[in-house]
Amino acid sequence: MEVNINEVIERLYEPAKEFVIENQIARVSSLQRKFRIGYMTAAKIMDRLEENGIVGPYAGSQPRKVLVQK
Numbered sequence: 001m002e003v004n005i006n007e008v009i010e011r012l013y014e015p016a017k018e019f020v021i022e023n024q025i026a027r028v029s030s031l032q033r034k035f036r037i038g039y040m041t042a043a044k045i046m047d048r049l050e051e052n053g054i055v056g057p058y059a060g061s062q063p064r065k066v067l068v069q070k
Helices: 005-023 028-035 039-051
Strands: none
């Protein structure tokens, strides 16, 4: 059974957004562990969170800044 990455992103976007805002943690690795997804899927979700103003831009080895408070 082939899984479409875009469908996975659509399904996980809102729960991921809630997780990031609630925990004030914006790391791809955190999304990977929490939702048991691969790097590419987690990175695409993080990019979408950035596009929507939830997290700041990529900052190298530092976690992204969460721009939305609880």
